[in-house]
Amino acid sequence: MKKIIISLIMMFGIISSTSFAGTLVINTDTSDAAPKEAFEYIIKKFEEENPDVTVKWNVFDHEGYKQSIRNFLNTDPPDVANWYAGNRMLPFVRAGLFEDVSDIWKDSGWVDGNLSENMEHAKKSMTIGGKQWGIPYTYYQWGVYYRKDLFTANGISVPKTWDDFVAACATLKAAGITPITIGSKYLWTTAGVFDYLNLRTNGYEFHMDLTLGKIPYTDPKVQAVFDKWDELVKPGYFLENHAALSWQEALTPMVNGEAAMYVMGNFAVAPLKEAGLRDSNLGFFQFPEITPGIPMAEEAPTDTVHIPSKAKNKTDAKRFLIFMSRADVQEEINKILGQLPINKNSSVKKGDPFLKAGLNMLNNAYAMAQFYDRDAPAQMASEGMKGFQEYMSNPDRRQKILERLEKVRQKVYK
Amino acid sequence: MEINNSKAKRITWWQKNQVKISPWIFLAPGLIFFSIYVIAPIFVSIGISFYQWDGLSPSIYVGLQNYIELLDDEYFYISLWNNLKWLIFFMLAVPIGLGLAIFLNQIVFGIRLIKSLFFFPFVISQVVIGLIFTWFYQPNYGVIAPFLNLIGLEGFSILANENTATYGIIFAGLYPQIAYCLILYLTGLNNINPEQIEAGRMDGAKGFHLFWNIVLPQLRHATFLAIVVTVIGALRSFDMVAIMTQGGPYGYSNVLAYYMFEQALSEYGYRMGYGSAIATVLFTIMMFYILFFIYRMYRNEREDNN
Structure with missing residues (x-):
């Protein structure tokens, strides 16, 4: 009997210990094709460079990961996990589940060159309480994607100012084309429009103050953002019925030539091209200036890698994070992802005009916002985006919506 | 008299209560799982409703605030x-x-x-x-x-x-x-x-x-x-x-x-x-x-x- 119990315990011990020395467990949410390929590539490369380390890689479903990470960080922590910058990592940092990796950022001996310098522009979004909690490895730009041929046919040139932009919308509308397409079923697309109107009307600092809860939603400066939004919503420049469509479904009118513009992230380019658009008829421009003189900040949501504080193999995990921060590695990952590297010494895929435009824009950006739902806490973001969607369908309810958001703000940021 | 006595002795507690107990034994697996997975969560859930909790950080008692x-x-x-x-x-x-x-x-x-x-x-x-x-x-x-x-x-x-x-x-x-x-x-x-x-x-x-x-x-x-x-x-x-x-x-x-x-x-x-x-x-x-x-x-x- 005793023997059986002992052997049972031994068996259990073997099964439950998922990692040994030299094993690096990595959990990622890279279930989509390109991200999966990118991680396959870098893990192979990492193993080649570090023959003493065996990587055990668990791929989670992209949506399911948001749930799973909350469980596995506590119960079965990997050595490395990917996540997002900004306020999105705040709950984990606050609960003490992410390891402080400020030493990687400080010590230039770790990497080729000084990390803080090469990734200076992304440092702010990785910092909470004066410490850095992860390494960013990719981001992408937001802006306006448009149909070049529809612009040419209607004699519109790329708008640089707000007045040009509104005039372009009016021309398109008169020609029977929906000026701006949007699918707001999953809400977040509305936040992209709001963020840009806010960044251009009031600037980056105001965006951060608002998402940090320092400014009431009834503030005249917030009203000013909605005044600008009114100029687009009230004449019906956005796609009708957007509340019933996902962002992908809202691509269809643009592909069919029924809509001309989309305020979107660079990930929209791939499905648009798959649907038949080419570099010759699909273009990108920076969201136009609204208040003259305000430095242009951009939206650039950043993906990151972190070390869970309960990780077993932190030594190799740090080696992996340092590896991920390297210019040549980031270059390769982002070539596969079709996105932009954070490290300034990396170059981007040649021959992709969208990446080139994005890199150019972001390298000259005054600052980088993560996105409304990553900068604001979850509850505020969810209520805010519901409010934006309601406003876009019923612009006359603006006051009521803003008062409700203000009520939520006072509750959330107590 | 003696015979009767010995018979009475042989009736154990189990034999006396068999009819009453056996349905519970058959019901036990179902009841146990039902109370673990259905009944208990109801009370746990009602309990959580008096707390502010994000699932990660320690929970804070807030009474009827929710x-x-x-x-x-x-x-x-x-x-x-x-x-x-x-x-x-x-x-x-x-x-x-x-x-x-x-x-x-x-x-x-x-x-x-x-x-x-x-x-x-x-x-x-x-x-x-x-x-x-x-x-x-x-x-x-x-x-x-x-x-x-x-x-x-x-x-x-x-x-x-x-x-x-x-x-x-x-x-x-x-x-x-x-x-x-x-x-x-x-x-x-x-x-x-x-x-x-x-x-x-x-x-x-x-x-x-x-x-x-x-x-x-x-x-x-x-x-x-x-x-x-x-x-x-x-x-x-x-x-x-x-x-x-x-x-x-x-x-x-x-x-x-x-x-x-x-x-x-x-x-x-x-x-x-x-x-x-x-x-x-x-x-x-x-x-x-x-x-x-x-x-x-x-x-x-x-x-x-x-």
């Missing part, structure tokens, strides 16, 4: 109101199911195939039904679009309009629910006593009169069951809402079950306490119905026995 916040929450009232709409309109499944059952309760060639076709919606997954109806409702290219164009509602989107979204989802939900009621009534109709109908006919009852006074009372058990499953189905309506609108546009098609999920477990949620408070309210409402029906069932059984 319930007070609920009373001031616009979306809560919208969801509650939508649940009421579900309760009322989902009930249509019962008479429609009955009508179809009577229509299909005849002996013609191929009726089995036709019956199974009518029953089919209940077999396919709710997710599939929700998805297909979402496509039906799609403005411009959905199946319903040409009909909407006929009545001058060109490009009208049922699911994007705050006034019609809930009805659109209920309509989709009715599709499998009618099939469920249909099957309940079909089995009920099989058990109808033909002699009573014969007797009714001889007394001169026909048509609606015959149906109302002779057939329907015999279907009482089927009706009871159909109403209970439909009420519970209406109150726990979740999958259709999740698939078709996610509570949108801007929370106007939300129901309590989905709102609870949104607050407690969705991407922007993790307000476990608040979600539990919503769950507790929903549970209380359900409890009223369930107790009422159990009471009625109990009373009916007793009447039957008398």
